[in-house]
Ligand code: NAI
């Protein structure tokens with residue numbers, strides 16, 4: 304069992320889920336975000352921290368033997384907030400980890416690091432990075448930081464290209480990208496249970512019939528997702544309109560992110 308597991312982004316959607324579901328994985332949880340969080344319960348610490356503040360991130364990581372890194376800008380945005388949270392923030396996290404015993408990291412990357420691959424392509428861990436947004440570019444940066452610190456310092460990171468982790472898929476694209484909350488939690492458990500991790504790329508998707516991604520290179524991890532988005536297909540057919548067949552949204556894996564213009568930084 305871990306002694307102290309740090310969860311960044313603890314006020315966010317996945318952070319709240321992790322707070323609730325990961326309590327049994329560590330003697331205590333250190334929960335951090337820039338946004339307000341409910342007060343600490345038993346075996347919890349709540350620490351406000353801007354990931355862009357290097358000294359604060361150093362203090363945050365000190366004394367932790369595992370990190371679930373969920374904090375940051377989680378959708379397309381202007382460059383400056385992405386720069387602070389996802390680029391400076393990830394640099395700060397890896398430097399803090401280097402100075403504090405290299406705790407294992409579960410890194411929330413995103414399918415948008417490869418979102419400009421077409422929906423008729425099948426991707427494995429060796430797929431070329433093809434970001435579909437500034438957000439996607441920041442996730443490529445994070446993945447490269449993980450690789451760099453692995454090669455230089457042996458830092459272990461699970462680079463998880465999360466698909467769409469929500470209670471249900473919200474549109475037809477998510478039939479391929481959906482990651483159920485239960486499968487998300489079981490993946491984190493596998494990552495911290497593995498005797499040796501290295502720095503693998505893992506696609507965070509459930510056992511969906513419709514799939515674009517191949518996790519065979521990490522079968523050794525023992526993660527066996529259980530849920531399947533197919534159970535939601537009829538509901539989506541009845542309630543959600545399909546995008547035009549020739550639209551960018553329908554062609555590329557990143558969907559709307561691939562179609563969105565770059566936002567000016569003003
Ligand atoms: P979210 O937006 O709900 O949570 C992100 C949290 O990070 C927020 O609570 C926010 O306050 C915090 N944050 C933002 N800037 C910060 C800063 N400068 N310093 C400290 N904290 C900051 O996002 P969600 O859905 O919970 O996603 C968590 C992570 O997983 C994100 O890194 C996201 O990119 C990634 N991800 C999520 C997917 C999903 O389906 N939910 C899919 C792919 C990736």
Ligand code: 15L
Pocket residue numbers: 377378413414415465466467468480
């Ligand atoms: C992401 O990276 C986002 O964080 C999440 O909010 C969803 O938009 C998800 O990708 C997706 O592609 O559905």
